[in-house]
Amino acid sequence: MLKVDLYGTAVLLEEVGKVIKEGGVGVTISSQSGHKMKDLGxxxxxxLATTPTEELLDLEVLQIKNIKDTLHAYQLAKRVMGCAVKWGEKGARINSTSPGIVxxxxxxxxxxxxxxxxxxxxFAKCPARRPATADEVANVAELLMSPKGxxxxxxxxxxDGGATASYFYGALKSEK
Structure with missing residues (x-):
């Protein structure tokens, strides 16, 4: 999971970052799941944000003994967003979306x-009371890639229709 999601994404963003031109924009798709994880500090x-890509999997936090289960590995893999600074030096932008259930x-x-x-x-206990449509997620990506963003x-x-908020502060809190 870490090799594909975390390392693979880091390699992709690094390589695209080498060729991105001024005015270029990228949007990655992450996951609501990463927002449910406790703060790493x-x-x-x-x-996670600044370690060179080739050294990323050597970080202590990413060693197998520190990974609780596959969900934890998945959540960690969604935490990398440090390339915005490097892309910004070239006049480019990068953001991510973290959809809930679509x-x-x-x-x-x-x-x-x-x-x-x-x-x-x-769904019954989150503010939106339903899953998202693909178009709703795409609308956010469109904004991020447009001049309006x-x-x-x-x-x-x-x-995520407020599911994470409900997980921390609402009806889903008791189900942690």
């Missing part, structure tokens, strides 16, 4: 599968 966040054929299978009750409960860079946009 400024030192670890800094290391209605896709795979998600529909999940809704109707063994975890269906989990999802139905989450020209001042936005180095940011991550949580698009």
């Amino acid at each position: 400024a030192e670890i966040d800094n290391r 209605v896709t054929p795979l998600a529909i299978d999940e809704f109707n599968g063994p975890r269906g009750d989990f999802y139905k409960n989450m 020209a001042f936005i860079t180095g940011s991550d946009f949580l698009i």
Whole structure:
């Protein structure tokens, strides 16, 4: 999980960053899941953001003994966003979106599968009371890539209908 999601994304962003031109814009898709993780602290966040790509998987926080399970690995992989500074030196911008559950054929299978009750409960207890559509997530990406988003860079946009807020402060809090 870390080699693909974290390292793979870091390599991709580094390589695109080498050829990005002034005015270039990138938007990555992350996940709501990373927002549910406990705060790692400024030192670890800094290391995840600034460690050279080839040394990233050597960080202590990413060693197998420190990874609780596959969900934890997935959440850690969604935390890298340090390339905004490097891209900014070239006059380019980079942001990420962190969608919650989006209605896709795979998600529909999940809704109707063994975890269906989990999802139905989450939707019932989050402010939006439903999953997102792909168009709703795409609308945020469109803004970020358009001239209307020209001042936005180095940011991550949580698009989850308030599920994460409910997880920390609302009806889903008791289900941590």
